[in-house]
Amino acid sequence: MSFNLLGEIRSHIAKEAKKLWPEASSAIFEVAPSNLERHGDIATNIALVLSKQLHTSPLTVAETLADALRDDARWRIEVKQPGFLNFFFSNDFLLSNVQRYLATLSEFPKRAGKIVLEHTNVNPNKAMHIGHLRNAVLGDVINNVLQRVGYETEVQYYVDDTGVQVADTFVALKEFGGAPAQGQKFDHFCWDRYAQINAAYQKDSQLLEKRSHVLHALEDADSREAFEVKELASRILNDHLSSMADFGVSYDLLVWESDILRFEFWKRAFEVLQKSDSFTKETEGKNKGCWVLKTGEKSQDEEHSPDKILVKSDGTVTYTGKDIAYHLWKFDLLGKDFRYGIWKKAPQKEPLATTDAKGKKSSKS
Numbered sequence: 001m002s003f004n005l006l007g008e009i010r011s012h013i014a015k016e017a018k019k020l021w022p023e024a025s026s027a028i029f030e031v032a033p034s035n036l037e038r039h040g041d042i043a044t045n046i047a048l049v050l051s052k053q054l055h056t057s058p059l060t061v062a063e064t065l066a067d068a069l070r071d072d073a074r075w076r077i078e079v080k081q082p083g084f085l086n087f088f089f090s091n092d093f094l095l096s097n098v099q100r101y102l103a104t105l106s107e108f109p110k111r112a113g114k115i116v117l118e119h120t121n122v123n124p125n126k127a128m129h130i131g132h133l134r135n136a137v138l139g140d141v142i143n144n145v146l147q148r149v150g151y152e153t154e155v156q157y158y159v160d161d162t163g164v165q166v167a168d169t170f171v172a173l174k175e176f177g178g179a180p181a182q183g184q185k186f187d188h189f190c191w192d193r194y195a196q197i198n199a200a201y202q203k204d205s206q207l208l209e210k211r212s213h214v215l216h217a218l219e220d221a222d223s224r225e226a227f228e229v230k231e232l233a234s235r236i237l238n239d240h241l242s243s244m245a246d247f248g249v250s251y252d253l254l255v256w257e258s259d260i261l262r263f264e265f266w267k268r269a270f271e272v273l274q275k276s277d278s279f280t281k282e283t284e285g286k287n288k289g290c291w292v293l294k295t296g297e298k299s300q301d302e303e304h305s306p307d308k309i310l311v312k313s314d315g316t317v318t319y320t321g322k323d324i325a326y327h328l329w330k331f332d333l334l335g336k337d338f339r340y341g342i343w344k345k346a347p348q349k350e351p352l353a354t355t356d357a358k359g360k361k362s363s364k365s
Contacts, residue, residue, distance in 0.1 A: 003104045005097055006031050006042065009087070013046060016068045024050055040078065040086035041094075047083040058083025108150035115151050116330060117143050120249070121158040122240050124233035125169040126191035133247065140249045157251045158326065161233035161258050162218040162226075163319055164211070165194070169236075170229050171211050172197035187239035190232075215316055221262035221357075230258055238345050245347040254343055254354040260322050260329075262357055268334045269325035273310070289313030293320075337361070 010031040017024040029046035047062035054061060062083040069085075070077050074093040078086045119139025122132045139155070146153050160166065172193035180189035201207055217225035237254075244250070260266055270291075273279040278294040291311035299305055310321035328334050341356030 003101050006033075009042065010044075013044060013065075013069065013085075017046060017050065017065055020064060020068060021050065021054060023053055027053065034086060039080070039084075040088040041075075042087045042089075044085050044087075045083075047079075047085060051083065108148065110152070111150040113152070115146055115153050116156060117146075117153060118156045118158060120240075120244065120251075121160070123160050123163060123165040124236040124240065125165040126194045126236070127185065127187040128240055128243055133243075136244055136247070136249045154252045155250070156253045156255050158323075159233060159237060159254055159256045160319065161230050161256055162215075162261065162322070163257065164215065166229060166233050167211050167214045167218065168197050169194045170214055170225075170232055171207060172200075173232070174210075175200070175207065185239050187236045190236055212314070216314070218258070219261060219316060221258050226258060230256070234345075238347070241352075242347045250348040250350055251352060252350075253340075254352065255326065255338075256355050257322055257326075259338055259355040259357065260325050261317075263336060263338055263355075265325040265329055265334055265336055266317055266322055268336055269321070269328050270311075272328065272333065273324070279310070287313075291321075293324075 010029075013031065014024070014027070014029075017027065027046060027049050029044060029049045031042055031044045031046075034040050034043045047058045047065060050056075050065075051058040051061050059079065059082070062079045062085055066077045066079050066085055069075075074090055076088040076090075078088070080086055117139060119142075120132060120136045122128050143153050143155050169190050173190070176193055176196060178189075178193070180186055197207065201211075214225050214229070217223045218229060220226060241251075273293070278296070279291065280294065281291050282288050287305065287307070287309060290309045290313050293308040293310055295306045295308065297306035308320050309318055310324065311317055325334070329336065329338075338355040339357060339359035339361055340353050341359035343352040343354040346352035
């Protein structure tokens with residue numbers, strides 16, 4: 001099956017023009033995509049060409065031809081100086097032709113290797129917002145395109161269940177308690193509590209100490225706090241996955257940040273980083289006591305440092321540090337792997353794998 005939309009429309013225009021002016025059969029004219037959105041989807045110069053043969057103004061020819069072509073649900077036509085016909089396609093017409101085009105494509109040969117995509121990665125502490133949806137759509141489209149041209153893909157979703165944000169929500173629920181209102185999703189309820197605790201921090205410094213305690217406890221994946229925070233994050237994550245499933249976005253593997261600690265990925269990454277001269281422990285200045293990755297860039301001001309703190313002076317690992325360990329694992333540079341299971345509460349149709357301390361040694365793929 002061939003597909004030439006512009007050619008089909010050109011033939012239709014030429015046929016209608018010939019009915020109006022038999023001498024128009026020899027006219028050589030263009031039908032092309034418009035350069036500007038306000039000029040429609042396509043435009044044709046046929047009236048400019050015919051006006052010379054008909055000894056009539058281009059606008060008169062254009063209006064006459066437009067009247068003959070307007071009785072068509074596929075498009076709306078505007079006539080513009082000096083005699084162009086601009087076609088604005090209907091949504092139904094565009095969609096039907098996309099489907100026609102897809103039907104003409106042959107299958108691409110399978111390509112060697114696998115491409116890993118990581119996208120969405122919403123902190124499991126409150127509800128998603130429109131920006132998260134935007135990123136999920138971009139990632140899902142890229143995944144669909146790669147699969148369509150023959151690549152095997154694996155879409156990973158990184159669950160930050162040891163970060164500051166989820167610790168905030170955990171502290172908030174401990175401090176303020178409560179339960180979702182009737183009909184309120186749990187992640188929306190947590191958003192309210194998250195905002196409440198951040199306001200409370202301004203008035204009560206002891207709450208910040210409680211958050212610090214939780215963050216320290218999360219460094220031990222077997223601690224009571226780590227277990228409770230993961231339960232909280234799991235419940236919020238399920239709401240996130242449900243929201244994504246409503247838009248047809250799905251994933252292949254959940255990677256839990258707590259498992260990066262549990263399986264000692266960060267410990268191994270720390271050993272790898274220590275072999276680099278760019279990774280050092282600061283002995284003075286505002287980063288004293290911190291393990292820092294030197295970027296080699298110059299600071300733009302005294303307040304902001306281009307260097308990346310991977311371990312704080314209190315010994316806790318930053319998000320960047322754990323993320324580096326995650327990416328070293330992706331490139332098989334740690335000599336370690338997770339255990340894997342199936343996320344049984346996944347709302348998507350396809351099985352969703354997850355890192356799992358009690359799972360199997362080999363991944364689903």
